[in-house]
Amino acid sequence: MRKVVFIDVVHNVLRQRLEDKGFVCIDLTSTELKGVLQEVKSAFGIVIRSRFTLDETILSHASNLKFIARSGSGTENIDAAYCAKKGILLFSSPEGNRNAVAEQALGFLLSLLNNFHKAQLEISSGLWQRKENTGRELSSCTVGIIGCGNNGLCFAKKLVALGASVLVYDKYKTIEEQGVENVSLEAFYTRVNVLSFHVPETEETIGLGDYEFFSRFHEPLFVLNICRGKVINTKGLVRSMKEQRVVGAALDVLEYESKSFESFFESKLPEAFVYLKTNPNVILTPHVAGWTNESYFGLSNVLADKIIASFT
Numbered sequence: 001m002r003k004v005v006f007i008d009v010v011h012n013v014l015r016q017r018l019e020d021k022g023f024v025c026i027d028l029t030s031t032e033l034k035g036v037l038q039e040v041k042s043a044f045g046i047v048i049r050s051r052f053t054l055d056e057t058i059l060s061h062a063s064n065l066k067f068i069a070r071s072g073s074g075t076e077n078i079d080a081a082y083c084a085k086k087g088i089l090l091f092s093s094p095e096g097n098r099n100a101v102a103e104q105a106l107g108f109l110l111s112l113l114n115n116f117h118k119a120q121l122e123i124s125s126g127l128w129q130r131k132e133n134t135g136r137e138l139s140s141c142t143v144g145i146i147g148c149g150n151n152g153l154c155f156a157k158k159l160v161a162l163g164a165s166v167l168v169y170d171k172y173k174t175i176e177e178q179g180v181e182n183v184s185l186e187a188f189y190t191r192v193n194v195l196s197f198h199v200p201e202t203e204e205t206i207g208l209g210d211y212e213f214f215s216r217f218h219e220p221l222f223v224l225n226i227c228r229g230k231v232i233n234t235k236g237l238v239r240s241m242k243e244q245r246v247v248g249a250a251l252d253v254l255e256y257e258s259k260s261f262e263s264f265f266e267s268k269l270p271e272a273f274v275y276l277k278t279n280p281n282v283i284l285t286p287h288v289a290g291w292t293n294e295s296y297f298g299l300s301n302v303l304a305d306k307i308i309a310s311f312t
Contacts, residue, residue, distance in 0.1 A: 096298035144192035152198030211236035
């Protein structure tokens with residue numbers, strides 16, 4: 001029996017398609033860790049988002065495990081080294097939500113360039129300031145994209161279509177796309193006035209966007225982060241904003257995030273976060289860039305494609 005345990009809620013298309021191919025799907029989305037450990041002993045596959053960290057302690061119980069399917073783009077909550085050692089395949093689904101992420105990045109940038117958030121706050125407080133909210137057009141921007149996988153490339157294509165100059169830096173690949181220029185990271189410092197992060201969370205990328213990094217840019221920056229919160233050092237970003245090195249920021253993710261981020265607001269908030277949430281030139285959203293009605297389906301459908309192609 002090829003049993004697949006679902007630890008997190010995902011679109012039902014994944015379960016339907018797997019069952020059509022003879023897999024037996026078990027719903028553990030409301031089961032506590034102790035019960036999950038019991039069920040994974042005989043699991044052929046695991047489907048997860050971010051409810052648990054699948055480290056060796058958990059995975060060592062799963063002697064029959066052949067794959068882990070993570071609904072989303074990153075796999076930092078899965079012990080990839082252990083999986084490689086045991087021959088467990090890892091599937092993720094960045095193709096399923098890349099358009100949603102790219103559209104939010106575009107919305108972020110248009111809002112920053114045209115002062116949408118700032119103007120809304122001013123009007124709500126009784127101010128009607130037209131000259132102070134004069135906008136900029138995308139064609140005046142040189143956008144630097146760090147990391148050009150599924151999400152970064154999708155964003156780049158949208159920007160090119162709208163007339164922006166697009167530079168990409170990716171340490172591990174060269175992008176062949178009309179209108180997109182591959183450059184060194186050093187070239188960003190002299191040419192870029194919009195910076196967008198599209199990298200996974202790794203030892204290399206944690207804290208990449210810190211004060212020293214932002215200080216290297218010759219022009220004031222608009223900064224977007226819709227990948228992983230720990231990629232930007234919040235204190236460094238705030239210091240850069242206070243010194244006008246960064247003139248606007250839009251963040252869908254924050255370094256303070258955890259599995260129970262809601263409780264974050266119940267304690268004393270970090271000074272840097274208070275600055276961000278009260279700054280009219282900052283837009284914050286609760287890690288939703290990849291979540292749309294369409295991507296909810298797409299994430300699961302892509303996983304179904306990959307699992308079925310590998311095991312049927």
